[in-house]
Amino acid sequence: NANTNACYGSNLISAPSVDHRLVPWGTPSVHFSSLNGTLTTCCDSLDEIRTALDDIDDQILDLLNRRAAYVREATRFKSTRASVNVPSRNEAVLKQAEQQAVHIGVPVTIARAAMGAILNSSVPFEQCIFDAYNQ
Numbered sequence: 444n445a446n447t448n449a450c451y452g453s454n455l456i457s458a459p460s461v462d463h464r465l466v467p468w469g470t471p472s473v474h475f476s477s478l479n480g481t482l483t484t485c486c487d488s489l490d491e492i493r494t495a496l497d498d499i500d501d502q503i504l505d506l507l508n509r510r511a512a513y514v515r516e517a518t519r520f521k522s523t524r525a526s527v528n529v530p531s532r533n534e535a536v537l538k539q540a541e542q543q544a545v546h547i548g549v550p551v552t553i554a555r556a557a558m559g560a561i562l563n564s565s566v567p568f569e570q571c572i573f574d575a576y577n578q
């Protein structure tokens with residue numbers, strides 16, 4: 444079959460191009476099972492998505508707060524400043540996070556970067572706590 448598209452003019456768009464997609468395009472990736480067993484799909488708008496993201500970000504911050512409390516507590520079991528950072532443990536935490544990410548389907552790129560940022564900020568936080576009690 445000849446490709447006759449070009450015969451109809453250069454402005455003919457037979458398939459949405461990367462720059463001209465009707466939104467929303469593709470198929471939804473967020474599904475909820477409600478109480479009566481019916482499946483509902485999110486989302487109807489970008490606003491709805493951002494409201495959901497804001498709520499999740501609040502939950503992440505809550506977890507970070509709890510995590511930081513334990514990191515602070517760990518300082519009490521370190522007798523020297525040099526023993527605050529434990530590279531082997533950092534590696535183990537990262538490796539475990541990557542494996543868990545694969546297991547539950549979290550994009551590994553996100554899991555790796557997020558856990559890396561958590562560790563890279565937790566160690567200085569713990570060192571700061573150590574210093575504050577060591578002067």
Ligand SMILES: C=C(O[C@@H]1C=C(C(=O)O)C=C[C@H]1O)C(=O)O
Nearest residue numbers: 514517527528529532533536565
């Ligand atoms: C909390 C600790 O101290 C540091 C912080 C870690 C963390 O945030 O998970 C891990 C290892 C240490 O570098 C620990 O030794 O477990």
